Amino acid sequence: MTAAAVRFESHRLTHPSTSPPPESMVERRYTEEEEALEIKSLRRIIAAYANYQDAAERDVERYERSFKMLPTAHKKLLFHLGLKYQSLRWCISMNASFIMKMLEAFEPPFDMSQYVDDDVHAHPSILHDHSHMDCTHSSERGDCSIIAISRSNLSLDEQHDSPKEYTKRHEPSRETDNNKGGEDHMAGCSQPVGNMGMSQGAGIACNGDKNTGAAAYFQDKDVSASSAIENVALRHCTASSLKLNVPPIDVDKVRCIVRNIVRDWGDEGQKERDECYKPILEELNRLFPNRSDQRPPSCLVPGAGLGRLALDISSLGFVSQGNEFSYYMLICSNFILNHTQEANEWSIYPWIHSNCNSLSDNDQLRPVSFPDIHPSSAGITEGFSMCAGDFVEVYSEESQESAWDAVVTCFFLDTAHNIVEYIEIISKVLKDGGVWINLGPLLYHFADSYGPDDDMSIELSLEDVKKVAYHYGFTMEVEKMIETTYTANMKAMMQNRYRAAFWTMRKDASRSKACKPR
């Protein structure tokens, strides 16, 4: 099968500051400072992805430390937890394998060898990552090849076990453990699981000596596996670039992406897609009944996440463009859209990062395969693209004025610093008579951002949002509330539900009270 070859257009992704761009700005060019910021930001995100496994394994080590503190009788009672921790490690390694494939396929839009020296001391707060997502290591050696990727994630092909098979093979002897009063049986759990089909001694050392692990890793005989890592390392980092310690917030973002994969591309995400995307698709279908191949209507999807909605709109017969500014999202959507050979090619374990609210360990350890459809075979309409850039910057450009028949926003409006600006731009980019379909809550992403930057955050009620829309010439055609979740674990004992606002508004330029820009 050929790849979908979804075009990824790249715009500038980093906000130079929190202040608004100059009014006179017609065409933005990268300044050196902006490019440096962009590269550092991207490097930080790659580091977060690349350190996924280490961060997750540290969590498992924490569980094991707690287990070790238990009185012997309690340990005996909870003997199976040792096996669960082994399974968790296996699942982590599988997730990391997918992440590595993704990073390997990613073509950075910059020469990543630039602007490395000051990265090491860069404070995370100066590195914008464009991502305000809702879910709710590196060695000291100075060379890229020691990017902090644990050994155990090397080869998908070699990991045929299921977590159960794996833990069975690695099951500690109950007798032995009991003989030792249970004290040592967890010791087995702190070994790396990197020996699954791997050469001996090639894992990140369980004594925490990561240099040893990394060095050993490159002595591995498995050429294809090492070359995967080398490719990633060579492409994305330079000498000191991955000395960045990955802050917890970045670790969370990677885990968030894993959940977003389920929402957009997993079978398990079908319920959420039915709740969120289906009403939008039905509305588009109703509003544009005559979608000819010759002149298909156009639809813009700002904040497109992992691209499923934009793809479904394309398959419906629209020239669809997803717009997204988070590299976390873009790296992943690019991989799924352009590098998938068949449906259900990949498996991840999305729910392993929390022990809370599980009905059973099996629920927590269940895999999700994806993508549920092969994107290339989804019947996309020519012109489908993903535009990488800040919605405000990209679509404020004059060339975008009255360019779109429809704009679809799903869980996007509340990502604004200034929601009025979003609405103004949506109105501006729509043709007169064009439609805006929205679904989402008003969980303003910057509402709680107290920091040195003091980010602007305009937090309006739904009533005020509608008033603003009317001001910009919109008339309401359909309005309802839709109950839904966002990246929820359907088997968990806790799920956050939103009463999301759904509407279809039509632009009537004659009603706009907004001053026409001079």
Ligand SMILES: C[S@@+](CC[C@H](N)C(=O)[O-])C[C@H]1O[C@@H](n2cnc3c(N)ncnc32)[C@H](O)[C@@H]1O
């Ligand atoms: C809550 S997610 C929703 C994603 C997708 N629409 C869905 O329903 O799953 C919001 C998305 O908007 C993106 N986003 C936020 N602000 C943006 C901006 N100014 N320009 C482009 N994308 C933005 C975020 O990176 C994130 O992927």
